Amino acid sequence: MKLAEALIIRTDYQKKVEQLRNRLFQNVRVQDGDQPSEDPKVIMEELTDLLKKLKSLIRHINRTNLLTSFDERQSLADALTSREIIGQERKIYSELLEQANVRIDRYSRTEIKYVTTINVKEAQKHVDDLSQQYRLLDMKIQELNWKTDLME
Known part of the structure; x- marks a missing residue:
């Protein structure tokens, strides 16, 4: 199998x-x-x-x-761990971007003004890079899964 x-x-x-x-x-x-x-x-x-x-x-x-060897440096288990961490980081940064992009309308000058404290463009680029890393790593993992026999 x-x-x-x-x-x-x-x-x-x-x-x-x-x-x-x-x-x-x-x-x-x-x-x-x-x-x-x-x-x-x-x-x-x-x-x-x-x-x-x-x-x-x-x-x-x-x-x-x-x-199972994933590449010359790591096992498949190591690659799975890397994929999980990349996925977590991507999720956190995506949620961060959602918070940064929430627009709070002010109806008068006396209301509190909120400003975004991060560079949204850089954060979005980071999310895009993480997404690409995740996809590429996941494809390699899936390919290896179909080539590898289950060990007893």
């Missing part, structure tokens, strides 16, 4: 866990004299089995990410 396939399965497992959680919560309490629509014990068993599979799959994914 390729790493990319394992990642897709992991996402499916995580969605299924959430669905089982919701079903379990819906059936754990009923009005006195009523029966739950599903047996909570059966749902709990299915949830436990799925979580065991998910745990094993995540271990294999993590091992593969750690032992």
